[in-house]
Amino acid sequence: MLIDTHCHLFMEPLCGDIDGVLKRAARRGITAIIVPAVETSSWKKVAELSKYRAVFPALGLHPWFADEILDTGLLGKLLIETGSVAVGEIGLDFKIENPDRSTQIIVFRRQLDLASELGLPVILHCRGAFDEMLSILSEKKYNRRITGVVHAYTRGRQLAERFLDLGFYLAFGGAVTRSRAKRARSAAAAIPLNRIVLETDAPSIGMDGVEPEQMEPANIARIAESLALLRGINSEEIASRTTENALELFNIREGR
Ligand SMILES: [Zn+2]
Structure with missing residues (x-):
């Protein structure tokens, strides 16, 4: 049994x-797939996919789209109605200039507040903004009141230890299959196994020998095998x- 904790099933080519x-x-033993939304127009698509038994929705506004109008009342209602398992994906991406940092931070905080109110975990996207993100998550109003996962951790x-200290999990994907991804692989080998989850991030990130647009949840099995090799344990243990x-x-x- 395996779970893909991050797959954008509503995107091409997967949705076709x-x-x-x-x-x-x-067939490869993936029994659950968490599907995080990105922009507001994807909320409905994610909600529709939740009719599939294996699909578990997450709704949120990704930092790339932080200048869209965020109606937290509507988001809260949809999170409940769809039985969403997380607020996501949300976060900070300081490697882009638009939306600007302050807009991203406001939108991120509003969604953290919503997650805290609803008692839901968050799925975090973070690029070039780790200090800022950790300092927000360490604030008294969020520290230990919000949990979640840092997705596509490399x-x-x-x-990683700083996120673990705050009670967060780390999600590893295709990077662990690539011998050149030394930093991600050494983190994946060392972090306590009770804080690791797996993801494909299909169709955004590829893996060794597989292009991003060819990625799909079935590939979780290979990610589990790579992680097992790195940690010197068998892949059944990684899976369970x-x-x-x-x-x-x-x-x-x-x-369910
Ligand atoms: Zn994603």
Whole structure:
């Protein structure tokens, strides 16, 4: 049993072959797929996908779209109605200039407030903004009141420790399959196994020998195998431990 904790199933080319994607995933033992929204126009698409048994929705406004109008009343209502398992994906991306940093921070904070109010975990996107993000998450109003996952983690172990201290999980994807991704692989090898979850981030990130647009949840099996090799344990153990972690973090009960 495996869980893909981050897949944009509503995007091309995945959305053109949902049945095939889900069938191939099931064949490799992927029993749950968390589908985070990005821009507001994707909320409805994610909500519709939740009719599939294996799909668990997450709704939020990604920092790239922080200048869209964010109606937190509507977002809160949709999160509840769709049985979403997280607010996401949300975060900070200081490698882009538009939307500007202050707009991103305001939108990020409003969604943290909503997550805290609803008792939902968050799915975090963070690029070039780790100090700012950690300082926000450490504030008294969020510290230990908000939990979640840093998605597509490729940074080192020291930075990882700071998120672990705040109770967060780290999601590893295609990077661990690439021998050149030394920093991500050494973090993935060292971080406590009870704080690791797996993700493809399909169709945004590829893996060794697989282009981003060819990525799909079935590839989680290979990511689990790479992580098992890095940690010197068998892939069944990686599968069961990361699945347990995801079920706990996202409060998913089996046999929904
Ligand atoms: Zn994503």
